[in-house]
Amino acid sequence: MARKSSRAAGQPVDKIRMGVVGLGGIFNAVHAPALLKHPEVEIVAACDIVKERAQKFAQAHGIKQVYQDYGELVARPEVDAVDICTPNLFHSEIAVAALKAGKHVITEKPDAVSVAEARRMVAAAQDSGRVLMAMRNNRFRPQARFMKQYIEEGHAGEIYTGRCGWIRRRGIPGKGGWFTTKALSGGGPLIDLGVHMIDLALWMMGNPRPVSVTGATYCKFAQATGSDSVHSQFGEAKAGGTFDVEDLASGFIRFANGATLQIEFSWASNIEEETTFVELRGTRAGLVLKNEELRVYTELAGAPCDIKPRLRADAVGQHARYLNHFIEVLRGRAEPTIRPEHGLAMIQILSAIYESAQTGREVRL
Numbered sequence: 001m002a003r004k005s006s007r008a009a010g011q012p013v014d015k016i017r018m019g020v021v022g023l024g025g026i027f028n029a030v031h032a033p034a035l036l037k038h039p040e041v042e043i044v045a046a047c048d049i050v051k052e053r054a055q056k057f058a059q060a061h062g063i064k065q066v067y068q069d070y071g072e073l074v075a076r077p078e079v080d081a082v083d084i085c086t087p088n089l090f091h092s093e094i095a096v097a098a099l100k101a102g103k104h105v106i107t108e109k110p111d112a113v114s115v116a117e118a119r120r121m122v123a124a125a126q127d128s129g130r131v132l133m134a135m136r137n138n139r140f141r142p143q144a145r146f147m148k149q150y151i152e153e154g155h156a157g158e159i160y161t162g163r164c165g166w167i168r169r170r171g172i173p174g175k176g177g178w179f180t181t182k183a184l185s186g187g188g189p190l191i192d193l194g195v196h197m198i199d200l201a202l203w204m205m206g207n208p209r210p211v212s213v214t215g216a217t218y219c220k221f222a223q224a225t226g227s228d229s230v231h232s233q234f235g236e237a238k239a240g241g242t243f244d245v246e247d248l249a250s251g252f253i254r255f256a257n258g259a260t261l262q263i264e265f266s267w268a269s270n271i272e273e274e275t276t277f278v279e280l281r282g283t284r285a286g287l288v289l290k291n292e293e294l295r296v297y298t299e300l301a302g303a304p305c306d307i308k309p310r311l312r313a314d315a316v317g318q319h320a321r322y323l324n325h326f327i328e329v330l331r332g333r334a335e336p337t338i339r340p341e342h343g344l345a346m347i348q349i350l351s352a353i354y355e356s357a358q359t360g361r362e363v364r365l
Contacts, residue, residue, distance in 0.1 A: 016330055019045035019079040019103070021070045021094055022086035023053050025234045026108055030137075031085055034320035036061065040327055047073045049086075070094050074101040081131075081330065083323075084108060087178040088185045092117035095132060099124040104131040106326045109195040110350070111343035113186030118347040122340040133326055133336055134343045138196050139203060140321035142311040143294040147280070147287050148204055150296070157284030164201040164278045165264035166193035170227045171274060172247065172267045174235015180222075181242040188245035189265040190217065191350050198253075199338075199346060200278050200289075201261055207342060208255035214362045215251035215353030221268035222247065229274050232267075251353045263353075 018041055020027065035041050045065035048054040058066045067073045070090075074082060074097050081104035084094050092112035095105045099121075111134040112118040125132035138144055150156060166189070173192070178184040185191065202208070222243040248266035255261075279288045285298035296307040314321070328334035352363040 015040055015042040016327060017042050017044045017078055017080045018083055019043075019047065019065075019073045019076065019081070020083045020085070021047045021073060022084060022090075022108075023048040023057050024085060024236075027083075027085035028057075029234075030317070030319035031083060031323065032057070034317075034323040035083065037320075038324065038327060040331070045073045045076060045079055071097060074098045074103055079103060081105065081326075088113050088191065089178075089183065091134075092121050095121050096124045099128040099130050099132060102128060102130065104330055106133050106323070107135065109135045110186065110191050110347065111340075112347050113191070115344070115348050115351050118344045122344050125340045131326075131329055131336065132340045132343075133329070133338055135319070135322060136196075136199050136203075136338050137318040137322040138200050139337055140314075140318040140325070142314050143289050143292065143309075144200055144204075144278075146294065146309055146311060147278075147289060150285075150287065151204055151280070151282070155285055155298075156280070156282030156287060159205050159259065159280050159282045161260045162201050162205065162278070162280040163262040163264075164197040166197050166276045167248075167264055167266045167271055168229050168231075168268060168274045169271050170221075170224060170268050171229025171232045172221065172224070172227065173232050174237050175232075176238035176241020176243060177236045179235040180245055182244045185245060187350070187354060188217075188219075188247055188249070189267045190215075190246065190249035190353060192267075193265045194249065194263065194350060195346060197265070197276060197278055198261070198263060198349065199342075201280065202342075202345075204278070204280060204287075205255075205259060205261075207345070208257045208259055210253055210345065210349050210352075210365050211256050212254045212362055212364050213251055213349060213352045213356055215249060215356040217246035217354065217357040218248045219243075219246050220248070224268055231274075246357075249353065249357070251356070253349060 046054040046058045046063050047067040047070050051068040054066045082098040084107035091107045095107050098105050173179045247268045250264045253261040277290045288295045298305055329336045356363045
C-alpha cells in the first residue's frame with residue numbers, strides 16, 4: 001500500500017512511489033509532467049522495452065531503478081503503484097501482474113484488447129484489494145463536469161438518446177507501427193478514440209447497461225499520406241509497416257433502460273475538419289459538446305432558448321487532473337470516478353461492435 005501522508009505538524013509528505021512502464025509519446029507528453037510535479041509522488045522506477053529510453057528518462061530525473069522487463073519492476077517492494085503507458089496489447093498483462101504483486105495500477109486506455117483480458121483485470125483488482133483505474137481524462141474537462149452536474153440536478157430531464165464521436169480528416173497515428181497493427185492495438189479509431197467519447201456519453205447517461213450493438217468498419221485510407229491532426233504524432237510510424245485495422249467505425253448501441261447511442265470514429269475521412277462531439281438529448285434539455293464548445297438547448301418561459309455556459313479554462317489539464325485524482329483515491333480522499341467493471345463494460349461494447357462489423361449482424365450483450 002502507499003505510505004500515509006504526514007502533512008500534520010509540518011513534517012515532509014511521505015510520497016507514493018511510482019513505477020512507470022512505457023516511456024513513449026503519451027507518457028512524456030502528459031503523464032510525466034503531471035507525476036513529476038505532484039508533491040505526493042516520487043517516480044522510483046522506470047521501464048521500457050527500449051532500455052535506452054528508460055535510461056535517458058531516469059538520468060534526467062534522478063531515478064535509480066531502470067528496467068527492460070516490467071516483471072522486475074512490479075516485483076520491487078518499494079514500488080507502491082504502477083503507471084502503464086505501453087501499446088494496448090500489454091495494458092492488461094502488466095496490470096494483472098502489478099495487481100498480483102500488490103501494486104495499485106493506473107493504465108492508459110483502452111483497458112484491454114479483449115473481453116477475456118478485461119475480466120482478468122477485474123478479477124485481479126478484486127482479489128488484490130488494490131486500486132485499478134484506466135485513463136478517462138475527458139471526464140475532467142470543465143465542459144464535461146458541467147454537463148454531468150447539469151444532468152444529475154435534473155435540468156435535462158430523462159436522457160433517452162444521444163450521439164458521440166471523434167472524426168478526423170487526416171490523422172492516422174504512427175502509421176505502420178503498433179497503432180495500425182491489430183495484434184498490438186486491438187483495432188483502429190474505435191478502440192483508440194472510441195473509449196474517450198463513448199465513456200463520456202455513458203458516464204453522463206448514468207452508465208446504463210448495454211444490451212445490443214450494431215456496427216460497421218471501413219479501411220479506405222491505408223495508403224493516404226500526410227496529416228492535418230496534431231494527434232497523429234503519437235506512435236512511431238514505420239514505412240511499409242502493417243495497417244490491418246479500420247480507419248472508420250460507426251455503430252448503434254441499445255441500453256436496458258431503452259436509451260440509445262449512435263457512434264462514429266475515424267482517423268481519416270473526407271470531412272470538413274477534425275471534430276469531437278457528445279450530443280445528449282433529454283426531455284427537458286439537450287446538451288451538445290463539440291470540440292471545446294458547449295451548448296444547452298432548452299425551453300424557458302414558453303420559448304426555445306440556447307444557453308452557452310461561461311466556464312473557466314482548465315489551466316491544469318485533463319490528464320493531469322485524472323492522474324491527480326488517482327493519487328487522491330490512493331490517499332483515501334476521493335472515490336474513484338471509474339471502476340474496473342466500467343472498463344469491462346467498455347471493452348464488451350467495443351468488441352461487440354467489431355463482431356457486428358465482421359458478421360453484419362446485431363450482437364446481443
